[in-house]
Amino acid sequence: MSSDREVMGDGGSALTTARTGLRRSRPVILGVIVLAVILLVNLLSGPEEDSRPLSPGNAAPPGARAVAEVLAAEGVDVERVDSYDDALASLEAGPATLFLHDPQQYLSSSQVEELIVLADRAVLAAPGERQLAGLGDDFAPVGAVPLELAGDAPTVAAGCTDGDATAAGTLTAGGTAYSGAVECFPVTVEDGGGDAAGDATGGLYTTNSDGSVAVLGAPSILSNAAVTDAGNAALALRALGSSPTLVWYEPTGADVVATGEGIDPRTLLPPWVDPLLLWLLACAVLAMLWRGRRMGPLATEPLPVVVRxxxxxxxxxxxxxxxxxxxxxxxxxxxxxxxxxxxxxxxxxxxxxxxxxxxxxxxxxxxxxxxxxxxxxxxxxxxxxxxxxxxxxxxxxxxxxx
Structure with a gap:
């Protein structure tokens, strides 16, 4: 006759086994933690995606990576610079075309003029008044393209003898029209008052007499979203690819330079202001002494307020x-x-x-x-x-x- 025997444990063996397994797997756990930390650091410290409009590194629709890559494939050395000193150094290194995109107008007219002198050719994207001042009297803004013309994205014929414009044939309308020696892709801009007699005509792509400086009033044609429309690609590649090197310059706030030591605001005031301020201060002090002694110190009195x-x-x-x-x-x-x-x-x-x-x-x-x-x-x-x-x-x- 056999008897059933129940074996009871004290629980220590199971706990010991668990501790042993944990001790053996400790290197694996530490390795997983270290790997996770490395991946997290790489993700956080990785380069930020370029999202600036018309940036050669931006692959989004507003960017211009497509134009930059095609120019590079055709043998043009596209140098993207973000500082004024780097732009000067790149232009001084050898013949190069300058593409200046400064929508915030960080550069002064003297800075623009210095860049133009060093560049073999310069293309400015929708320049403002400060940038145009550095170009002398060759260019002037005419006005924005009418909404009824740019709203449906129609095309504008070259309408000039410039080689780059005639090769493109047509251009997507939009942006700002400028006047210059050679006005291509002309559009009519109405006067602010709506009077037809005040209408003016300007070009979306304007150059000076020798073609060394060009103003692109419709810079959006360089974007990834619009470069394949009409003749945008042909104009972009010919205008920016005329030299072995293309300096793609996008100024930042660090490029702003002081124009002087500044003006003390007090020098703009009339000479009688300082004596008047002193006289008013003396009157205020006398008034406080007079009324303060007569009225005496302030006394507080609790006033119960009952609201029904x-x-x-x-x-x-x-x-x-x-x-x-x-x-x-x-x-x-x-x-x-x-x-x-x-x-x-x-x-x-x-x-x-x-x-x-x-x-x-x-x-x-x-x-x-x-x-x-x-x-x-x-x-x-x-x-x-x-x-x-x-x-x-x-x-x-x-x-x-x-």
Whole structure:
């Protein structure tokens, strides 16, 4: 005869096994943690994606990576620079075309002029007044392309003898028109007053007499989204690829230089201002001494203020009336009224509105239907809200007099 034997353990063997397994897997766990930390650091310290419009490194629709890559494939060395000193160094290194995209107008006219002198050819993207001042009298803005012309993205014919423009044939309309020695892709810009006699014509691509400086009034044709439209690509590649090197310069706030030591604002004031200020200060001091001694020190006196409940209810109703929250205001006032009535009638705090109305009817002897009509039917207009708030307040006083 065999007997069943039950073997009982003290739990120590299982705990020891778990500790041994954890000790053996500790190097693996530490390796996983270290790997996770390395991946996290790489993700956080990785280069930020370029999102600037018309940037040669931006692959999004507003960027211009497509133009930069095609130029590089054709043998043009595209050098992207972000500082004024780097741009000067690149232009001094050898023959190069400068593409200047400065929508914030960080550069001064003298800086633009120095860049133009060093560049073999310069193309400016929609330059502002400060940049145009560095070009002398060769260019001037005519005005923005009318919305009815640029809204449907039509094309504009070259309309000039410039080789780059005639090779492109057409250009997507948009941007700003400029006047110059050679105006290509002409558009008519209306006068601000709408008078046809004040209309002016300018070009979306304008050059000086020898073609060494060009103004591109529609820089959006260089974007990845529009470069394949019309003749945009042909104009972009010919205008920017005429030299072995293309210096793609996008100025930043660090390129802003001071134009002088600054002007002390006080030098702009008339000479009699300082004596007047001293005289007014003396008058103010005398006035404080005179009135201060006569009136004496300030004394504080507590003034009790009692606001009646009716005024509080009406004031809250007026606030809700101004915000046109009739339903919310009525529901809030009704909830407060029922809560006070329930407390005074010794009804449970969690009682429903119907239970409070039943208790009020028993306590006051009023018909239950009358209480329901006055408490459960909410007003719908601002005028009804004010009257209804006063009505339920009077009803509360009648049922539960304080």
């Amino acid at each position: 409940a009716a005024e509080t209810a009406e004031g809250r109703a007026r606030l809700y009336q101004d915000s046109r929250a009739v339903g919310h205001a009525a529901a809030t006032l009704r909830a407060a009224c029922l809560a006070r009535m329930a407390r005074r009638l010794r009804v449970d705090r969690g009682a429903s509105a119907a239970e409070v109305i039943d208790a009020a009817a028993r306590h006051s002897g009023r018909p239950r239907t009358d209480l329901e009509q006055r408490l459960l039917h909410l007003p719908t207009t601002n005028h009804e809200l004010v009257l209804w708030a006063q009505d339920i307040l009077d009803l509360e006083k009648e049922i539960t007099p304080s």
